[in-house]
Amino acid sequence: MTQSQTGTLVDYERDGEIVTLTLNRPDKLNAFNDELVGALSDALHRFDMEDEAQIAIITGRGRAFSSGADVKQRQLRSREEFLRLGGPQGRGTHSADLLTRSVNWKPVIAAPHGYVLGLSVGIVLECDLIVAEEGTRFQITETSRGLGAGRYWGIMQFRGGGAFAMEAAFAGRYFTAEEALAANLINRVAPKGRYLDMARELARDVVKNPPLSVRSTVRTRRWYMDRMTREIMHQTAPERLYLSEDFQEAARAFTEKRKPAKFKGR
Template sequence: MGETTDRQYVEYGCHDRIATIALNRPEKLNAASDEVVRQLMAALRRFDADPDALVAILCGRGRAFCSGADVHQRQLRSREELERLGGPQGHGANAADLLFQSVNSKPVIAAVHGHVLGLGLALTLDCDLIVAEAGTRFQLTETSRGLGAARHWAQFHFRGAGAFGDEVALTGRFFTAEEALAANLINRVAPKEKLMESARELAVSVAANPPLSVRAIIRTRRWYLDRYAKEAAFQQAPMRLYLTEDFHEAALAFKEKRKPRGFKGR
């Protein structure tokens, strides 16, 4: 829907053994379209194969890290297309286990700012370490959009933020970087304008260790998180929430910039 497929939506660079992977769709607050997801997967695979890169920092250009999935493209598909694809994602653009598909055992640090919503939150929580700029606002949008938040719920519990995660998953409310740090959901809160500096300091500390030692930890951590998150998603999958009237109404309300007209539980 108006997406230029030859544009570079994700930037990759490597300096002093630390790779930087940056979402680069700032005019849409880095909303993740199918093409953004595909390019991000390619960048993560490039990092995985890059012999010069030991650690990656995942960040976003512009005013926000990621405002979530591109609703206009991914959530307003026809019912027939949603059934054929098995969800809102396009072919080769499933972000649910994006990092696990692309990176074997190298550590990825999320450096987030502005807004971190929906798909952006899930991607952040899949990363191994998380640094957020002071004042960053997070939201699990899947609950209010009718998609369910089983995977997010599992990510919160895996990180030791169970009670906080229960509340956020059931209410879908915004929460701040400071709340996330207090709940043990993220690792650090960086001062304003110091996000990348703080993330790089953390990356340097990780990269100073023997690479195979670090990768043994990452490999183990990812295996357990992936298993836990997939088991949670498996419980939700039979409901096929992406085909419900409530999901369609929530997506339409977002497009039309209005409040939903009432959910029907079907």
């Protein structure tokens, strides 16, 4: 049985036991504003609560999985807003909560293509399995924006990224799906146009197993991942880098489509 809901910020489609969640803000390259984070949270909760659904795939509509955080909304807030919210995220829209507040601990596959930037790198790496289209380009943009990449470094280390995780976090350079596969960050690289097909093949392999057995492993994995990332965020929170001059300059330069001025370390 197939069920679908389209025309929303996150389209929801269930085909038997497999749910596909499609980020649907293609005109903005699926940039995550507070509303899109909230919509994905709602869609994941619906998947978690739906008895027939056993596994979900997250993908993006258009040219990219996601260009990351919506800079104009989440990174150009006033100082007063940053202080009140405790960071760039809006109230109740912290992306780190998306996959770690489950009840039934069902597995989630990320199926990215095009670009995976900034905030969306975290969402992809926090998924249980990852199938990326060949040539997909990843970038931890937090490094160049002055926010720090500690959480992303930690997730990459958790997935086995080793020395590559250090380079990706420190340099903030683009890296490809092929590099990510070689560094053990993702599970599979799919030929052009076949990343969803391959993700669904992997999903069918997973759902052949007793669901409670699979969920037990998901729960264990996410518990350890969440503990590690919460420790990192607790350690870095007092820095409040979102209040620094360098962060403000980097965010303004991005929206004004210019090179940032020389960073001052303050």
